Amino acid sequence: xxxxxxxxxxxxxxxxxxxxxxxxxxxxxxxxxxxxxxxxxxxxxxxxxxxxxxxxxxxxxxxxxxxxxxxxxxxxxxxxxxxxxxxxxxxxxxxxxxxxxxxxxxxxxxxxxxxxxxxxxxxxxxxxxxxxxxxxxxxxxxxxxxxxxxxxxxxxxxxxxxxxxxxxxxxxxxxxxxxxxxxxxxxxxxxxxxxxxxxxxxxxxxxxxxxxxxxxxxxxxxxxxxxxxxxxxxxxxxxxxxxxxxxxxxxxxxxxxxxxxxxxxxxxxxxxx
Amino acid sequence: xxxxxxxxxxxxxxxxxxxxxxxxxxxxxxxxxxxxxxxxxxxxxxxxxxxxxxxxxxxxxxxxxxxxxxxxxxxxxxxxxxxxxxxxxxxxxxxxxxxxxxxxxxxxxxxxxxxxxxxxxxxxxxxxxxxxxxxxxxxxxxxxxxxxxxxxxxxxxxxxxxxxxxxxxxxxxxxxxxxxxxxxxxxxxxxxxxxxxxxxxxxxxxxxxxxxxxxxxxxxxxxxxxxxxxxxxxxxxxxxxxxxxxxxxxxxxxxxxxxxxxxxxxxxxxxxxxxxxxxxxxxxxxxxxxxxxxxxxxxxxxxxxxxxxxxxxxxxxxxxxxxxxxxxxxxxxxxxxxxxxxxxxxxxxxxxxxxxxxxxxxxxxxxxxxxxxxxxxxxxxxxxxxxxxxxxxxxx
Numbered sequence: 193x194x195x196x197x198x199x200x201x202x203x204x205x206x207x208x209x210x211x212x213x214x215x216x217x218x219x220x221x222x223x224x225x226x227x228x229x230x231x232x233x234x235x236x237x238x239x240x241x242x243x244x245x246x247x248x249x250x251x252x253x254x255x256x257x258x259x260x261x262x263x264x265x266x267x268x269x270x271x272x273x274x275x276x277x278x279x280x281x282x283x284x285x286x287x288x289x290x291x292x293x294x295x296x297x298x299x300x301x302x303x304x305x306x307x308x309x310x311x312x313x314x315x316x317x318x319x320x321x322x323x324x325x326x327x328x329x330x331x332x333x334x335x336x337x338x339x340x341x342x343x344x345x346x347x348x349x350x351x352x353x354x355x356x357x358x359x360x361x362x363x364x365x366x367x368x369x370x371x372x373x374x375x376x377x378x379x380x381x382x383x384x385x386x387x388x389x390x391x392x393x394x395x396x397x398x399x400x401x402x403x404x405x406x407x408x409x410x411x412x413x414x415x416x417x418x419x420x421x422x423x424x425x426x427x428x429x430x431x432x433x434x435x436x437x438x439x440x441x442x443x444x445x446x447x448x449x450x451x452x453x454x455x456x457x458x459x460x461x462x463x464x465x
Numbered sequence: 466x467x468x469x470x471x472x473x474x475x476x477x478x479x480x481x482x483x484x485x486x487x488x489x490x491x492x493x494x495x496x497x498x499x500x501x502x503x504x505x506x507x508x509x510x511x512x513x514x515x516x517x518x519x520x521x522x523x524x525x526x527x528x529x530x531x532x533x534x535x536x537x538x539x540x541x542x543x544x545x546x547x548x549x550x551x552x553x554x555x556x557x558x559x560x561x562x563x564x565x566x567x568x569x570x571x572x573x574x575x576x577x578x579x580x581x582x583x584x585x586x587x588x589x590x591x592x593x594x595x596x597x598x599x600x601x602x603x604x605x606x607x608x609x610x611x612x613x614x615x616x617x618x619x620x621x622x623x624x625x626x627x628x629x630x631x632x633x634x635x636x637x638x639x640x641x642x643x644x645x646x647x648x649x650x651x652x653x654x655x656x657x658x659x660x661x662x663x664x665x666x667x668x669x670x671x672x673x674x675x676x677x678x679x680x681x682x683x684x685x686x687x688x689x690x691x692x693x694x695x696x697x698x699x700x701x702x703x704x705x706x707x708x709x710x711x712x713x714x715x716x717x718x719x720x721x722x723x724x725x726x727x728x729x730x731x732x733x734x735x736x737x738x739x740x741x742x743x744x745x746x747x748x749x750x751x752x753x754x755x756x757x758x759x760x761x762x763x764x765x766x767x768x769x770x771x772x773x774x775x776x777x778x779x780x781x782x783x784x785x786x787x788x789x790x791x792x793x794x795x796x797x798x799x800x801x802x803x804x805x806x807x808x809x810x811x812x813x814x815x816x817x818x819x820x821x822x823x824x825x826x827x828x829x830x831x832x833x834x835x836x837x838x839x840x841x842x843x844x845x846x847x848x849x850x851x852x853x854x855x856x857x858x859x860x861x
Contacts, residue, residue, distance in 0.1 A: 193779075204776060210846055225849065228789065228798060228813045229770065232848040248848035250813075252772035252789070256846060362797045 196253060197287035203257035208264055211246045220307025222299045227331050227358070229255045229296070233262070233303045237311060242266045242274055247303075254286075254293040258300040261285050266304070275308060277301065278344050279356075294356040298341060327373070328359035328366045335373060342377045350374065392455065393420045399454045400427075404447055415447065423458040425451060428465075466782040468828045472668075473615050473645060473761060473819035474786055478711075479670040485714035486672070489707035497704050498695070507706045514713025518677050521716035522662065523653040531678045531696045532709050536644040536665030537566035538689070539678040540609075542700065543640040543661040544570055546686025547607045548579075551638075554606035556580040560592055560621075561804035567609050567642055568800065580604070589753035590619035590805050594629060601633040608639050612646035612662075616788055616801045616817055617752045618761025620650065627658035638684055644668055648719035649726055649758040660684045666708070670821075671715035675708040722822055730820050731759035733829050737818060738762045740833030745840050746860040747853060751807050751815055760820040763788070763802075765811030766840055767856060768849040774816055777839045783832055788815040810852070 196204075216234035223230035229251030236244035245263040249256050262282055266274045279301040283289045289297055325335040341347060341356040350370045354360045360367045368386060387395065400417050408414050412432040419426040427447065448461040469477070488506075495504035497511055515527045524530060533539045544567070548557070559571050561583045575581040582600045585593045592610065601608065608630050613620045623641050630639050640661040643652055648669030654662055661684060666675035680686055680699075692701025742748050747767040766774060771789030778785055788799030789812075797803075798812045807815065818832075844853060 204773065205780065207846060212850075221848075225768070225813075226809045230848055248846060248850070250768060250847050250849065251770050253776045255770070256773060 194253070194290050194293065196257075196290070199261070199285070199287040200254055200257040200289065203260040203286070204253040207247075207249075207256050207260040209246045209260065209267070210248070212248060213244060213246050216246075218307045218310040220303040220305065220310065222302035222306060223251070224332070225250060229299060231255065231259050231299050231303045233259070233300075233307050235266075235307050235311070237271065240271050242269055242271070251296065251299075252293070254289050254296040255299060257286055258282050258289075258296045259303075262300045262304060271308070271311075274304070277304065279341070280344055291352070291355045294345070295358045298337075298356055302337070327369050328357075328361075330362035331358040333357050333359035338370060338373050339377060342374060348374065348378060387456065389420070395455050396420060396425055396451060396459075399451060400447075403454070404450055407446070408442070418464050423456065423460055425459055425461050426464045427461060429463055468781075468783045468832060470818040470820060470824065470828075470832070471784045471786050472821040472824075473618075473817065475667045475673060476670045476821055477823060478667075478672050479715060479718055481718060482671055482711045482715045486707040486711040489710055493706070497706060498693075507704075510706055510710045510713075511704055514709045514716075517713035517716045521647075521652070521720050522664070522679050523655055524679055524681075525655060526682070528697065529654075529679055529681060531680065531699055532704065532712070533676040533678055533700060534674055534705065534708075535676045536564075536642070536663055536668070537676075539663035539665070539676045540564075540566045540640075540642050541570060542678055542686070542689040543663060543680070544574075544607060544609060545689055546680075546699070547638045547640065547661070547684065548574070549687030550685040551606045554604050556582075556602065556604040557606055558582045558584065558597065558600055558608045558610075560584045560586065560610050562586050562590065562614055562617075562619075562801040563609065563611050564615055564642060564644065567611070571609070584610075586619075586804050588805055588807075589756075590614060590617045590751075590801075591753070591756065592621050592626070594622075594625065597626065598629050598633060601630060601637060603634060605634055605637045608637060610639075610641055612641045612643040612652070613649065613758045614801060615645045616799055617763045617805075618645070618757040618819070619752055620646065620756050620758060623659060624657045631658065645758065645761075648715075648722070649760055651723055654679050654681070661686075666712035666715055669715050669719040671712040672708060675705070675712040677712060725822060726759050730822065730824065733824055733826060734760055734762055734818075734820050736826075737820075737829045737832060738764070740829075741836050744833070744837045746857050747811075747840070747844060749811055751802060751805070751811070761817065762819075763815060763817045765802075765807060766814040766816065766843075767808075767811040768847045768853055769814040769840065769843045771814050771816055773843055773846075774814065774839065777843065778835075781835055781839075783835070786817050786819075788817065789813045810849075 213234040213236055217237040218235050220233045232248045234246045235242055245267050247259040247263055249259045279297040282297040282300050327333055327335050338357055338359055347353055350367050353370050360370050397417055405415055414430045416428045418428050443461050443463055451459045493506040495507045497504055497508040515530050518530045519527045557579050559567055571581050584597045610621055610626055612623050627639050630637050638660045641659050643662050644665045647664040660681050662679040664677050667673040688699045690701045695701055695704055741764055749765050751763040751765050771787030775787050788802045802812050802815055
């Protein structure tokens with residue numbers, strides 16, 4: 193079972209400000225029934241101050257607690273203060289959430305953002321959002337939402353992104369894209385090898401035939417592909433290359449580098465007799 | 466107060482089982498393979514337990530019983546073991562509602578190059594037997610279909626499935642994961658006609674860490690754990706004597722308790738189910754009423770999330786479980802309920818209650834009394850008030 197903080201327990205047991213405001217100034221919504229959690233937040237705003245807030249949540253203990261504490265955090269605050277609230281603030285107020293439950297605090301933040309959008313009627317922002325690239329189609333998570341979560345919470349792994357945004361948590365098809373977004377955001381250039389084994393073998397064979405073998409032949413040597421075992425590429429050196437005391441250098445500096453650049457960064461070239 | 470209604474997750478160890486185990490920790494601690502007299506009681510304890518398990522499953526011979534450390538190990542040993550002796554066949558079949566130990570193993574085998582078919586179930590959780598029959602071909606090495614489902618309690622017609630398989634391809638092996646059937650309904654491997662069958666002790670009042678696998682004499686398997694000669698070379702590792710003694714004793718007690726299970730436990734389960742469905746307008750039974758083990762009910766509460774229900778039950782000392790995404794740490798709800806097409810209005814709010822011989826009428830009455838207030842409170846939190854109002858009108 194989850195190790196919820198006392199604060200989370202207190203809030204799901206006795207949620208504050210439950211319900212709807214019939215004459216709300218604006219209403220925000222996040223999540224969906226199919227996804228397993230959703231939240232509606234109602235705000236009453238007067239003279240730039242949030243005078244009242246209520247919520248309705250379909251979700252787990254931490255989703256209810258996040259919504260409940262969010263209403264407490266914004267009532268009586270100016271819009272300038274409310275606009276600055278992030279998902280991390282919500283999680284901090286709850287004295288932390290289990291990593292797998294961080295997306296609940298993000299949902300609270302998104303519902304608040306949605307409500308404020310309605311209030312300020314920022315058309316250009318809404319258009320920009322709606323044309324934004326959808327990354328996770330299972331949970332409707334966009335590139336912008338993922339980038340925001342990465343930036344505000346200093347995320348570094350796909351698993352963390354899933355915990356915070358749910359993206360990649362169902363079918364998992366978008367995990368490669370999430371990795372790409374992470375690489376872009378953190379300046380990493382690492383690439384994952386997404387080839388099937390057959391594709392990999394074909395590609396390695398092709399690179400050896402067209403790029404590596406012709407170069408070695410110029411020096412009177414040659415190379416043949418013996419086998420591919422995961423990331424290990426087993427090759428046989430022939431002609432002048434065989435028995436050459438520089439053959440290991442050839443393998444590492446030329447053959448391996450060429451294959452790594454062209455096929456997959458994890459490749460290790462091994463010479464077999 | 467503790468009301469434990471999560472007996473499909475694990476059960477309390479029976480005092481008599483514990484008593485049967487205790488001598489083999491610090492008194493009769495010898496390695497049963499040793500030659501001296503001091504090792505005889507340990508060796509005898511294993512022999513006795515093997516006989517008890519043989520009787521429990523009605524196997525023909527003690528040699529058909531292998532002890533393991535869990536149901537998952539038994540299942541892996543059965544599947545990998547059959548495929549290991551039958552390497553030229555590349556097709557395997559299972560259902561869409563298997564326990565993770567088979568479901569994920571089959572997903573793994575798919576990656577390893579096997580052709581895999583996952584058979585559908587209907588909205589009541591019943592297996593599509595016509596589809597199963599159609600999928601079996603000359604290349605099918607193994608069919609793995611569970612006996613009773615852990616989440617819904619739905620019982621599959623294992624004997625009929627065995628007949629279908631053997632009529633289509635007599636060489637195809639049939640393994641059934643009987644972990645949730647053992648101790649709840651009678652298991653008779655000879656009558657069922659299965660080739661392999663797995664049970665797990667902690668589901669019938671033995672401790673966690675004790676399992677068994679039945680393999681009929683016509684079925685060859687390769688070992689999963691290679692090493693010493695234990696379990697006739699099929700499962701290396703020094704025998705866990707106290708736990709084997711425990712699962713043997715638990716098997717005897719479980720066989721004796723089948724009558725109580727079929728009458729009294731079923732009566733209490735039915736009472737709990739009826740009490741909840743009658744008093745709560747947004748509750749629905751996720752299965753059919755028949756073809757279930759006597760101790761399990763799976764009820765969906767519409768427009769409420771399951772973890773929140775469990776947390777509130779827990780505050781009252783009531784232990785149950787949920788197929789909701791949030792409880793498992795995964796983000797998707799149970800694959801079993803999804804395979805049954807349980808509507809998404811209630812799939813996230815599905816709660817499983819599973820009883821045992823220790824469940825009392827007083828406990829069931831208490832749960833029936835407390836449920837409506839919990840559900841009412843949580844229904845009030847839901848953003849789907851319009852939908853709930855419509856549902857209420859429909860039911861009233």
